[in-house]
Amino acid sequence: MMSLRETLRASIEAIATHRSRSLLTVLGILIGIAAVIITVGLGEGSQAKVTAAVSSLGSNLLVVSPGSSTGTGGVRGGLGSASTLTLADATALASHLDAPDISAVAPVVQKNEAMSAGGNTWSAPVIGTTPPYLGIRSRQISFGSFITSADVTSANEVAILGTEVSAELFPGQNPVGQTININGSSFSVIGLLASAGSSATTNQDDQVIVPITTAQSLLVGGRNRTSVDQILLQAKSQNSVSAAYQEANALLLQAHQITTPSAADFTITPETQLLTTATSVSKTLTFLLTGIAAVSLLVGGIGVMNIMLVSVTERIAEIGLRKALGATPRAILRQFLTEALLLGLAGGILGVVLGVGASLIVPKLTSNPVALSVPAIIGAVVVAAGIGLTFGVYPASRAARLAPIDALRGD
């Protein structure tokens, strides 16, 4: 009986003897595995990106915007015209009695402003809001502190800078304790936001945050001084999002004295809806790409079978001789199966090398992130070996069944 080591040795010898043919054999599997790694990586990378982007906006979030989304012209109102949302609305929504499922409320006004400090000038969105904003948006302060209720009450001229604004106005310095000029007013910098990166739509590091009252009085002049651009609501939990939605809707309809819900002058958008849509899109993408990769692996497997059949035909004399010298049908079967397995494995490993290499290059050429997961890579190699083995069964059993005299004659 031939030991496993002997079988392995004979198989490696055979593969090494026919190097170029072996390489051709594994090409299909190699490309298939590389494709699997890149496509799955792209899919997972974009899914991770979407999830991160959405969750960085805040969890359990509801966004109240002025204007109706059901109206004929799409979203009405908004920047430039007087908003239908006011600070009073925000105060009403913050009532734990009337809206028990809403845990935090942050009204927001926002405007792009020119700003300067020392000799440096910059332009960035200035966000006027209240202390809960930090928690709702899942932001962190890396230096100093955030605005307080007292800042809001007395409309203090204080500002918190995003990292990019800080880098532009105070390159290489800690901005906390310094002064910046926004639209002719001086603000003292009391905090620096930790970097949050870019979401799908906005650069969250290129922002300045000030108390909403200060923003209303100093920056958004000409507009109704109590109106706000958005009200951010945080539901108590994932499960209470729809309850929070109902409560906010009822409260605002009442506050705006609207009796027919379809005539609402505001829109409430649950953030989860955004998340679900986004992840389901990227899931579909991953699924599709994986399907394509699977088909290419199947084609690779058929390639292995074809070339192994050629190899069996070409090596009829060798098979016959081995049989004459005492190789049992099983020993021949094992030898060819081992060869097929090793070819699959080699294709898988080369494919992983190619796939990982491409995964490192792709993000540099495009903006798509590629996620590499070790289990996926191990899985790909195992699948490749399995494909080699599966598609090697037919050629191997053909070789094992060859009659020794027919095999010896063929030369």
Place this chain on the structure above:
Amino acid sequence: MTVSQDFPVEQGRNGQRTAPVIEISELRKTYGTGEAAVEAIRGLDLVVEEGEFLSVMAPSGSGKSTLMHIIGCLDTPTSGRYRLAGRDVSNLDETELARIRNRYIGFVFQQFHLLRHLSAVSNVELPLVYAGVNPGDRRVRAMEALRRVGLADRMHHRPTQLSGGQQQRVAIARALVTDPTVILADEPTGNLDSASSEEVLGWFGEFHRAGRTVVLITHEPDVAKVASRVVRMRDGVVVGDGPPELIFVGTGTTFAGAAPPAQPQEGSEPSGGSMGHR
């Protein structure tokens, strides 16, 4: 790994005489069926005792290779009985036949049949691989076999780096290395020049003197006569059997002395009229 454990050699009643190495009776081999059937061997009897040096000689197409395949357990007979070293091997399956080939037969082929991608010593090791001998012992035994055929300095050469005669000597070393019961050679000099042929045949004589059983198959009387016993075959049956002096009596390389044994001549039509018919 001793032979006697799983392959009992028949002993005579008195325990002295071993059974013949090869014992064939009423052997028939038919290729194909129906109209296309070709009967290559038609009722052949042959007994070869241990230590004999036998050559089977016949013109082309008379069934030599067919007989060799059956003796070598590469093929099974259509009917009849074949006992190898006392064991009936006429009806074994592929796996059992493979094991018997490995342990009892050392093949030498006309086309050498060496694996091109292996060195001489690795080629000689092959039968030991299938016998389950460990790599260390294998190498030692293969080197010893190569040394015996005078190729100690060519161990690591590939077949393509060796002359035809050297290749056939590697093949002979491969046949020897398992210490087989029978060395079976089918036209071993068919692809060699006369000097190499003489050398190769010399080796067979050497093995015979060392007590081995050698069966040499050939169509050349010059080759056949190196054996101590010559069996002549024609159309699938034995038509002469004896020492070469008797078979080739007085006539060099012709077959004059090896007239077919008494055969009913009535069967063959003297007039050429029936030649076109089957």
